[in-house]
Amino acid sequence: MSRPEDPGASDALEAAAGSGGAFHTAMAHLYRGEIHRMTVWRSRLDATSHWAMLLTVGMTTFTLGASGVPHFILLLGLALNTMCMLIEARRYQHLHRSEWRLGLLERGYFAPLLASPAPEPDWRERLAADLRRPCVDLGLFAAVRIRLRRNYLMLLLFVTAVWVTKVFIHPVSARSVGEFYSRLAVADVIPSWFVAASACVFVLVSTALALAHRPDALARCPTELPP
Numbered sequence: 231m232s233r234p235e236d237p238g239a240s241d242a243l244e245a246a247a248g249s250g251g252a253f254h255t256a257m258a259h260l261y262r263g264e265i266h267r268m269t270v271w272r273s274r275l276d277a278t279s280h281w282a283m284l285l286t287v288g289m290t291t292f293t294l295g296a297s298g299v300p301h302f303i304l305l306l307g308l309a310l311n312t313m314c315m316l317i318e319a320r321r322y323q324h325l326h327r328s329e330w331r332l333g334l335l336e337r338g339y340f341a342p343l344l345a346s347p348a349p350e351p352d353w354r355e356r357l358a359a360d361l362r363r364p365c366v367d368l369g370l371f372a373a374v375r376i377r378l379r380r381n382y383l384m385l386l387l388f389v390t391a392v393w394v395t396k397v398f399i400h401p402v403s404a405r406s407v408g409e410f411y412s413r414l415a416v417a418d419v420i421p422s423w424f425v426a427a428s429a430c431v432f433v434l435v436s437t438a439l440a441l442a443h444r445p446d447a448l449a450r451c452p453t454e455l456p457p
Contacts, residue, residue: 257339264331271325275318279381282314286385290392297400302416304393305425308386308432315382319373326368331360378440386436390429 289307293299338353378386397404397413404410414422 257335261332261335261340264328264335268325268328268332271321271328274321275325278314278318278321282311282318282382282385285310285314286389290389293396294392299400300416301393301396301400301413302425304389304396305416305429307389308393311382311385311389315374315377316370318381319370319377322373322377323366323368323370326373327360327364327366330367331357375439375442378436383436383440387433390433393429 286307289303293301293303334353334357338357398410404413411422411426414425416425
């Protein structure tokens, strides 16, 4: 059984087709441009992830390879991975918006041309509003949670595990919990209790953020211009 057509949308597309093809040409160029934009943001996203993985492998190999290397180098690795995650979350916001535009074009413009289903009736107004006033519809906090869940939680947990191993085995294996705890201090500057508490809070918060991600609660950007 075929789906009902939307006469208003079909008439609009037919009217655009009869206007010399300028509308269809513009849509084709817009779609191709959005594909290129999405590809660029995707490549930037992958580059940040690659740098984070290389950084993780390099720092863990360096610190475990010599007993004289201080353990807080891995804490620096956690901080640098967090910075990469924030940069990647910002890039993911732009990628998410390009995907939204492409999906709107495919559902509202290309789908009716191919099979004439009922499209989204207001797709033109929503797309025009977004082109006039681009808006990132994915908050930075939500983007951070997505990147944590997909990539960075594994890296952060891995660096944390290597850091605990480093503290335990270098310069020699700790013989008691007290000795292990005393090694957590960063010289005479940062006490052991502060390092332990900060590391535990960081890992717990990162894990909670990753597990609390809800895709159905991300959109927050209006799709139409205010009057």
